[in-house]
Amino acid sequence: MDKYIGTVLGGRYEILEVLGVGGMAIVYKAYCRVLNRYVAIKMLKEEFVQDNEFRRRFYNESQAVAKLSHNNIVAIYDVVHSDGLDYIVMELIDGITLKEFLQKKGHLSWQETVFFAEQIARALEHAHSRGIIHQDIKPHNIMLLRDGTAKVTDFGIARLESNQETRVMQEAIGSVHYIAPEQAKGSPIDARVDIYSLGVVMYEMLTGKLPFEGDSAVAIVMQHINSVPLMPSEIVPGIPKGMDEIVMHAMSPNASKRYPTAQALYNDLERIKQNPNAVFTYTQHDTRGSGPMLDETRAISYQHGAKAEQPAPRRDERRASDRQDADGDYAPRRPRKKKQRSPVALAAAVVAVIAVVAIVAGVLLLSGGGSERVEVPSFIGQNIDDVLAAQETDYADFTLVEKAERVYDPDYNEGDIIDQDPESGRMVAVGTRIELTVCGPEEEQDQGYTLIDFSDMELDQVVRLLTQNGLENAYSTVEEASDTIDEGRVIRSEPGAGTTVTADDTITLYVSTGPEQTTVGVPDVRGMTLERARSMLESYGLSVGQVRNEENDQTAGQVFRQSVSPDTQVEAGTSVDLYVSTGPSQQEPTPGTSSETGGETGNETGGETGGETDPSGDSGASGSSTGTALVPVNLPDSSSCHVRIYLGTQLLYEHTFSPAGGQQNIEVTGPAGDQMLDIYIGSEKTSNIYTFN
Numbered sequence: 047m048d049k050y051i052g053t054v055l056g057g058r059y060e061i062l063e064v065l066g067v068g069g070m071a072i073v074y075k076a077y078c079r080v081l082n083r084y085v086a087i088k089m090l091k092e093e094f095v096q097d098n099e100f101r102r103r104f105y106n107e108s109q110a111v112a113k114l115s116h117n118n119i120v121a122i123y124d125v126v127h128s129d130g131l132d133y134i135v136m137e138l139i140d141g142i143t144l145k146e147f148l149q150k151k152g153h154l155s156w157q158e159t160v161f162f163a164e165q166i167a168r169a170l171e172h173a174h175s176r177g178i179i180h181q182d183i184k185p186h187n188i189m190l191l192r193d194g195t196a197k198v199t200d201f202g203i204a205r206l207e208s209n210q211e212t213r214v215m216q217e218a219i220g221s222v223h224y225i226a227p228e229q230a231k232g233s234p235i236d237a238r239v240d241i242y243s244l245g246v247v248m249y250e251m252l253t254g255k256l257p258f259e260g261d262s263a264v265a266i267v268m269q270h271i272n273s274v275p276l277m278p279s280e281i282v283p284g285i286p287k288g289m290d291e292i293v294m295h296a297m298s299p300n301a302s303k304r305y306p307t308a309q310a311l312y313n314d315l316e317r318i319k320q321n322p323n324a325v326f327t328y329t330q331h332d333t334r335g336s337g338p339m340l341d342e343t344r345a346i347s348y349q350h351g352a353k354a355e356q357p358a359p360r361r362d363e364r365r366a367s368d369r370q371d372a373d374g375d376y377a378p379r380r381p382r383k384k385k386q387r388s389p390v391a392l393a394a395a396v397v398a399v400i401a402v403v404a405i406v407a408g409v410l411l412l413s414g415g416g417s418e419r420v421e422v423p424s425f426i427g428q429n430i431d432d433v434l435a436a437q438e439t440d441y442a443d444f445t446l447v448e449k450a451e452r453v454y455d456p457d458y459n460e461g462d463i464i465d466q467d468p469e470s471g472r473m474v475a476v477g478t479r480i481e482l483t484v485c486g487p488e489e490e491q492d493q494g495y496t497l498i499d500f501s502d503m504e505l506d507q508v509v510r511l512l513t514q515n516g517l518e519n520a521y522s523t524v525e526e527a528s529d530t531i532d533e534g535r536v537i538r539s540e541p542g543a544g545t546t547v548t549a550d551d552t553i554t555l556y557v558s559t560g561p562e563q564t565t566v567g568v569p570d571v572r573g574m575t576l577e578r579a580r581s582m583l584e585s586y587g588l589s590v591g592q593v594r595n596e597e598n599d600q601t602a603g604q605v606f607r608q609s610v611s612p613d614t615q616v617e618a619g620t621s622v623d624l625y626v627s628t629g630p631s632q633q634e635p636t637p638g639t640s641s642e643t644g645g646e647t648g649n650e651t652g653g654e655t656g657g658e659t660d661p662s663g664d665s666g667a668s669g670s671s672t673g674t675a676l677v678p679v680n681l682p683d684s685s686s687c688h689v690r691i692y693l694g695t696q697l698l699y700e701h702t703f704s705p706a707g708g709q710q711n712i713e714v715t716g717p718a719g720d721q722m723l724d725i726y727i728g729s730e731k732t733s734n735i736y737t738f739n
Contacts, residue, residue, distance in 0.1 A: 050074065050089070056126060059087060059135065070094060075138065085123060089133040101132050108134050111178060111201045118169035120189065120199040139197060144247070145185035153254030153282060156289050157319070162188075163248050164315050165196040170244065170308035173201060174237040181235075183243035184224040185250065222263045223256050227299045230267040238301045241311060245296025245304075252278040252285055252293065271299060272445075288317075288324045295328035303450045306514045309507060313498050420444075422480065424470035425463045430484045433463065445479045452486025460487050497553070499543040500536045505557050508536050512553070521553040527562035534558065563617055570612035571605050575695060576626050577724075577731060579605045583622055590729070591621035595628050595690075595700060602629035603695035628697055673718040673738030676711050679727060683707040692724040693717075 050061045051074075059076040065086060066073045074087045094100050105127040112122040112134075124135035144162065148154070154162075166188060173180060180187075180201055187200045222230075226242035229235050249257050257275035260266040278293055279285040292314050298304040305311040317324045420443045425433055430448055437446055455464045465483035468474060495515040500508045505523070512521055531537045537556040547553060566586050571579035580590050591609065600606035609623035610616060677699075681687045686704035690697060691714055698714045714723075716738050725732050 048072070048074075054079070055087070055131065055133065056128065059085065061087070076135075078135075084138045086136045086138045087133050088136060089131065095130065095132060101127070104132055114173055114176065114178065114201060116169055116172040117195065118165045118197055119172065119201060120197045136199075137197075139189045139191065139199075141189050141191040141197075143186055144188040144190055144196070144251075147190055148185060148250065148254065151254075154251045156252060156285050156322075159248055159251040159289075160315050160319050161194070162190075162196045162251065163244065164312055164319075166198060166244055166247070167308045167312040167315065169196075169198040170237070170240050171312065173198075174240070174308060179235070179237050180240050180243075181229070182221055182224075183240050183247060184221055185247055188247070222266050223258065225267065225270060226301070227271045228301055230270060236301070237308070238304050238306070241296050241305050241308060242298075242301075244308075244311070245293055248293045249275070249278055249297065252289070253281040255281060257297070286318060286322045286324075288314075288322070288326055291326045291328045292318060295326070300450065307510065310511065310514065313511070317498070418476045419473045420476055422466075422468055422470050422472045422474055422478075425466050425480075425482055426470070427458070428463050429459075429461050430463055430482060431461065433482070443476045444474075445477060447479055447481050449481050449483045452484045454487065455485045458485040460485055494546040494548040494551075496546045497539060497541065497543050500539045500555065502531055503536050505534055505536055505555065508539075508555060516549055517547065517553065520547065520549050520551055521555055523555045523557050525559045526556045527560065528558040529561050531558040533560035565615045565617055568608070568610045568612055568614045568616060568620075568622060571608055571622075571624070572612075573600070574605050575603055576605060576624065576726075579608075579624055587618040588616070589619065589621045591623040593624050593626060593729070595626050595697075597629065597631050598625075598627035599630050600627035601695055602627055602697045603692055628700070671718040672715055674713055674715050675721070675723075675736040675738045676713055677723065677725065677736060679710045679712055679725060681707055681710060681727065687728055688726075690726040692726070693721055698723070 048061075048064055051063065052061065054060045055076070058080050059078055062075045062077060062084075064072060065075050071088045071090050074089065076085050076087045077083075078085050090101070090104060094104075105125065108122070108125040112125050115121070120139060121137040122134055123137070126133050126135065166183070170180065170183070178201060180198065182200060183198070187198060189197045189199055191197065224243040224246045226235070226239040229239045229242075246257060249255075258266050258269035258273060260269060275297075277290045279287070279290050292311070295303075295314075296305055296311055305314075314326065422444070423441070425446075433441070434446060434448075453464065458464050462485045463482045464485050467481045467483075468478070495512075495517060498511075509518075509521070512518060526537055528537050535558050537558050539556070540554040541547065541551075564587075566588065568588065569582050569586055571582050574582065576593065583590055596606075598606045604627050605624050606627045607625035610620070677691060679689055681689070681703055684705075684707070686702055688702045689700070689710075689712070691699040691712065693716050698716055699712055701712075703710065716723075718738050720735050720737050722733060722735050725734070
């Protein structure tokens with residue numbers, strides 16, 4: 047039993063069982079005692095723990111990977127480097143690998159392939175945007191949940207190996223089938239290696255087969271570099287032509303002709319999902335595809351004693367020694383079993399063969415063929431079709447390849463070769479690859495870029511996509527408010543999706559500034575009654591804030607001040623505080639005038655002399671008869687409630703009840719007869735007629 051089963055790491059993670067064993071690490075199921083959840087723990091094997099430099103790189107890189115946060119990437123919770131142990135605590139996935147799923151189903155429909163490939167592409171775009179390259183994308187590292195969610199795992203581990211040059215040999219059983227050519231050569235790499243590997247994964251999902259098979263790791267690697275696989279639709283009929291193009295474009299052996307970003311690949315997957323009849327223009331620009339390009343390159347044979355430059359049989363030329371299986375596919379006959387050797391002798395032989403093959407492969411990669419040297423002829427001015435037709439006869443010593451993009455030259459006819467690399471007269475090894483640049487038609491030189499629907503995409507993402515298609519100086523941005531598109535994202539473009547544009551056109555990107563913030567000018571409500579002032583403010587999209595009643599020379603009941611000055615521009619919905627006059631400062635009543643108001647804070651109905659007119663204008667001259675009325679008021683249940691009673695603009699009663707609640711009968715004094723009173727309970731207004739006796 048594994049020695050860590052039953053132990054508790056860091057006083058927190060209880061190791062329960064082994065989930066899997068890889069070349070570098072062991073994955074355990076564990077229980078987190080702190081957060082009460084199950085997790086997966088990936089722990090370095092003991093042989094790697096002894097290498098301090100490896101441990102340091104593992105720890106630093108793992109911390110970088112831990113910053114990834116995406117629904118399609120297995121989450122990393124913790125990275126631990128203590129007590130002589132290095133391990134990563136990850137999300138525990140309840141599902142199976144894509145490899146296991148393919149083994150059960152054989153192959154997937156093109157719709158299922160798009161469904162999973164889009165999720166993987168989104169995960170890669172997220173990682174690449176943070177400078178992290180996976181370098182080991184394969185079905186074994188893609189987990190499928192029960193709800194169909196795909197999650198990419200093992201991010202960043204492949205790039206941390208201390209001897210990356212030997213990686214092909216170390217992982218020949220698995221990753222070599224998905225490795226990008228530049229990765230296999232040991233050349234500088236970038237995020238496009240992940241796109242190549244995803245292309246191989248899509249090929250396997252569509253067909254149930256790998257594009258390249260071989261008896262050794264080096265043989266498979268050389269096929270990635272030189273050979274041309276069958277189109278997926280040639281293996282499984284019914285796959286859309288556009289899907290063929292997407293897969294083969296992603297698998298282009300030339301990184302510069304591959305999808306530049308995972309987002310660009312995702313965009314094409316979206317197009318084919320929406321329109322199965324969509325076609326692209328990748329086939330004629332890639333070194334893999336239909337047409338004359340299929341026989342441009344020749345696989346190198348690794349059979350003992352065979353010449354390295356011997357061409358591989360074409361698709362329509364199967365050897366008689368091959369046999370046909372039940373599905374109509376051809377497979378080489380299995381070699382007769384040889385006499386068994388001792389384990390030691392067998393191991394020694396394997397090591398020797400690998401060493402020899404590696405040396406031979408290295409020489410072939412560096413020199414482009416065998417030791418025999420031949421002179422490069424001139425192809426300039428010849429027709430490309432004539433040259434390729436003579437490949438197996440006149441030019442058998444070379445591997446002729448038409449460059450991906452044709453270039454118009456007025457001095458040549460369409461289809462003529464206008465440049466070659468290497469140039470004529472040079473001495474090169476037999477089998478050297480010669481790239482031929484062909485003259486194209488003038489009208490097709492700038493086919494342009496067909497705009498996709500940019501709505502709700504990040505501006506940076508759209509700009510990156512336009513730049514990749516040579517339109518970095520062809521766009522401008524305009525800010526526009528939007529209630530549905532978040533700030534910083536594109537609302538639309540002009541021209542719109544489906545329009546083909548060139549660098550000479552102008553593209554306008556409308557970028558959201560978020561919901562529109564409208565402003566209004568504050569009206570002047572001074573001199574108005576409170577009710578009229580409220581109506582005026584609301585008509586402008588504003589609201590009344592606090593209302594304060596203060597003594598003022600303004601007529602009682604009228605607004606004499608507002609918290610925001612008139613004509614000030616404010617956002618809609620702003621509250622404006624109002625100050626309402628309770629009338630001039632009260633003087634001692636003169637004999638013969640009434641001071642009764644019926645409330646604690648009522649104001650007098652007369653002035654300093656008994657002959658003044660009632661401010662309301664309703665009671666006639668001074669000395670008119672007065673009476674009292676009983677006004678029932680229902681107070682809300684609250685800590686306090688402010689009550690005001692008006693006769694016209696005359697404040698008859700004002701009082702704050704604390705605590706409030708229940709019915710109050712308020713006696714007020716006013717002109718005799720039937721009078722219309724306005725009762726304000728807080729900000730709520732009611733009006734009714736009361737009889738003053």
